[in-house]
Amino acid sequence: xxxxxxxxxxxxxxxxxxxxxxxxxxxxxxxxxxxxxxxxxxxxxxxxxxxxxxxxxxxxxxxxxxxxxxxxxxxxxxxxxxxxxxxxxxxxxxxxxxxxxxxxxxxxxxxxxxxxxxxxxxxxxxxxxxxxxxxxxxxxxxxxxxxxxxxxxxxxxxxxxxxx
Amino acid sequence: xxxxxxxxxxxxxxxxxxxxxxxxxxxxxxxxxxxxxxxxxxxxxxxxxxxxxxxxxxxxxxxxxxxxxxxxxxxxxxxxxxxxxxxxxxxxxxxxxxxxxxxxxxxxxxxxxxxxxxxxxxxxxxxxxxxxxxxxxxxxxxxxxxxxxxxxxxxxxxxxxxxxxxxxxxxxxxxxxxxxxxxxxxxxxxxxxxxxxxxxxxxxxxxxxxxxxxxxxxxxxxxxxxxxxxxxxxxxxxxxxxxxxxxxxxxxxxxxxxxxxxxxxxxxxxxxxxxxxxxxxxxxxxxxxxxxxxxxxxxxxxxxxxxxxxxxxxxxxxxxxxxxxxxxxxxxxxxxxxxxxxxxxxxxxxxxxxxxxxxxxxxxxxxxxxxxxxxxxxxxxxxxxxxxxxxxxxxxxxxxxxxxxxxxxxxxxxxxxxxxxxxxxxxxxxxxxxxxxxxxxxxxxxxxxxxxxxxxxxxxxxxxxxxxxxxxxxxxxxxxxxxxxxxxxxxxxxxxxxxxxxxxxxxx
Numbered sequence: 001x002x003x004x005x006x007x008x009x010x011x012x013x014x015x016x017x018x019x020x021x022x023x024x025x026x027x028x029x030x031x032x033x034x035x036x037x038x039x040x041x042x043x044x045x046x047x048x049x050x051x052x053x054x055x056x057x058x059x060x061x062x063x064x065x066x067x068x069x070x071x072x073x074x075x076x077x078x079x080x081x082x083x084x085x086x087x088x089x090x091x092x093x094x095x096x097x098x099x100x101x102x103x104x105x106x107x108x109x110x111x112x113x114x115x116x117x118x119x120x121x122x123x124x125x126x127x128x129x130x131x132x133x134x135x136x137x138x139x140x141x142x143x144x145x146x147x148x149x150x151x152x153x154x155x156x157x158x159x160x161x162x163x164x
Numbered sequence: 165x166x167x168x169x170x171x172x173x174x175x176x177x178x179x180x181x182x183x184x185x186x187x188x189x190x191x192x193x194x195x196x197x198x199x200x201x202x203x204x205x206x207x208x209x210x211x212x213x214x215x216x217x218x219x220x221x222x223x224x225x226x227x228x229x230x231x232x233x234x235x236x237x238x239x240x241x242x243x244x245x246x247x248x249x250x251x252x253x254x255x256x257x258x259x260x261x262x263x264x265x266x267x268x269x270x271x272x273x274x275x276x277x278x279x280x281x282x283x284x285x286x287x288x289x290x291x292x293x294x295x296x297x298x299x300x301x302x303x304x305x306x307x308x309x310x311x312x313x314x315x316x317x318x319x320x321x322x323x324x325x326x327x328x329x330x331x332x333x334x335x336x337x338x339x340x341x342x343x344x345x346x347x348x349x350x351x352x353x354x355x356x357x358x359x360x361x362x363x364x365x366x367x368x369x370x371x372x373x374x375x376x377x378x379x380x381x382x383x384x385x386x387x388x389x390x391x392x393x394x395x396x397x398x399x400x401x402x403x404x405x406x407x408x409x410x411x412x413x414x415x416x417x418x419x420x421x422x423x424x425x426x427x428x429x430x431x432x433x434x435x436x437x438x439x440x441x442x443x444x445x446x447x448x449x450x451x452x453x454x455x456x457x458x459x460x461x462x463x464x465x466x467x468x469x470x471x472x473x474x475x476x477x478x479x480x481x482x483x484x485x486x487x488x489x490x491x492x493x494x495x496x497x498x499x500x501x502x503x504x505x506x507x508x509x510x511x512x513x514x515x516x517x518x519x520x521x522x523x524x525x526x527x528x529x530x531x532x533x534x535x536x537x538x539x540x541x542x543x544x545x546x547x548x549x550x551x552x553x554x555x556x557x558x559x560x561x562x563x564x565x566x567x568x569x570x571x572x573x574x575x576x577x578x579x580x581x582x583x584x585x586x587x588x589x590x591x592x593x594x595x596x597x598x599x600x601x602x603x604x605x606x607x608x609x610x611x612x613x614x615x616x617x618x619x620x621x622x623x624x625x626x627x628x629x630x631x632x633x634x635x636x637x638x639x640x641x642x643x644x645x646x647x648x649x650x651x652x653x654x655x656x657x658x659x660x661x662x663x664x665x666x667x668x669x670x671x672x
Contacts, residue, residue, distance in 0.1 A: 058341045074332070084594075155219075
């Protein structure tokens with residue numbers, strides 16, 4: 001039986017094995033490698049004299065699985081799974097969700113509105129900053145970036161429904 | 165030698181054009197800022213600004229991007245010395261004695277020694293690059309597909325060997341990168357690979373979304389704003405000059421760091437990081453007063469700072485002469501040249517002499533600019549740290565989105581960046597270094613093509629790699645490095661790589 005623990009003790013004979021960071025890391029790459037191999041069925045490997053489109057991906061998958069297994073086998077050198085710090089996850093999730101919404105709205109709403117909203121949401125919802133100051137900052141910075149990239153560097157920014 | 169002098173003259177005629185000078189200056193300023201700011205490294209800085217160079221010609225683009233790279237090495241020392249925060253990874257070793265000097269009231273002298281050392285090492289590196297790259301490029305013209313395959317394998321094995329994380333972790337990341345690099349149409353057979361009916365994936369995954377995601381967004385996700393502090397007191401201009409004894413103590417470490425750094429820079433791996441560590445270890449070993457290290461030894465600042473700058477320049481040798489990126493930064497710079505229709509490699513000198521020599525000449529000028537910028541303006545650069553991180557990282561996310569979208573005006577690329585940001589965050593949690601992933605992604609097309617061409621040439625016989633002398637020698641070096649790695653596993657001794665990992669962990 002594998003158990004997760006926050007302590008780093010050497011397992012006694014006959015006791016349960018401590019789940020470690022590299023058990024998970026190696027295992028994920030082994031499973032991911034096998035999953036990609038499963039969807040690579042239609043790619044021909046070809047022969048050595050005439051390698052096909054599937055040769056390189058399948059070689060890379062095979063090596064990925066092998067190195068993943070090496071990590072699992074040598075996982076004893078890594079810290080226990082319970083010691084991996086996840087305290088920054090809430091911050092990361094909030095940033096990811098806000099960035100994802102901004103990306104989804106980037107083309108429909110255009111540069112100026114999306115970027116103002118992105119900055120506003122990150123500073124108000126994630127960083128809990130003063131709303132009035134953040135509104136001025138968000139609009140000001142987005143406008144500056146719009147002029148810099150759109151007008152000075154001539155980059156074709158998405159204009160969206162309202163034309164900016 | 166005469167032809168090199170003529171070519172350099174051509175280069176300087178390009179580098180002294182006002183528009184090229186302007187972009188070199190811009191690159192140096194941005195690079196210094198990137199080096200000063202914690203949480204954004206040279207790779208993220210270059211990747212984010214890459215799209216801004218699309219409207220420029222290849223010379224101006226590469227001059228500006230390279231300026232960001234070596235400028236960040238200068239800037240990284242500032243926060244290391246004044247705040248004990250390495251602005252970028254190569255400045256980790258400078259934290260130890262640089263900060264100790266600052267505590268003794270010698271912050272100005274430490275900054276000056278770091279800047280002068282960086283300038284001398286950077287200039288030495290450019291001179292060596294000027295002499296070595298063209299003949300190496302000419303030699304590489306003899307390379308066929310088997311030699312290129314062996315060279316790329318050697319690059320990956322060297323990267324794994326030099327890495328401070330384990331061999332298996334580094335090679336696993338490289339294979340992941342190679343796999344990502346196979347996405348898209350197979351150019352030899354026309355098969356679509358892993359494109360899942362998404363037309364944008366037919367062209368494959370671009371290096372910019374991956375690099376910006378892994379190193380820009382990934383870094384932000386793992387850096388909550390409460391962990392960043394911004395209090396610092398920059399030295400006054402009058403306090404910047406070291407005394408005679410400090411100059412004397414720094415002279416030889418700068419010379420040794422320059423040579424050592426350049427040699428390590430040529431080798432694949434995170435050379436600028438490794439070189440600063442090795443230089444520190446070397447200076448401590450040969451010092452008459454090793455006990456001073458950690459308490460403000462001048463050699464502990466001069467050596468590592470010189471070494472990391474020389475290594476940054478050395479890394480351009482294989483990139484320009486062989487078309488082989490030795491790390492993620494040179495990989496992105498190589499991608500930048502490719503985007504501008506200038507393939508780096510043996511033909512670069514003969515087919516695009518203005519780009520090659522203009523770039524090299526601009527590095528002489530850039531090093532001078534950085535010296536002039538970094539000393540008098542240290543207070544200005546440090547004041548950037550007063551911007552709260554809570555306001556800074558939303559701006560970086562905004563520039564990440566703009567930068568990635570502008571590469572090909574594809575929202576799919578921006579989604580890839582977000583996914584790679586999450587991947588980068590998770591990789592850090594599991595102690596993986598994302599750099600080999602980027603390298604694998606960049607070399608994947610060349611590696612696959614040369615491997616398949618070699619097999620076709622030999623009618624399917626792997627022995628082709630052992631029948632050609634250059635390929636055989638390169639593969640023999642691979643075997644030797646793998647054997648050395650295996651030996652260190654068996655003997656379980658703490659070699660310099662283990663010490664480097666400890667030093668990085670201790671400072672992060």
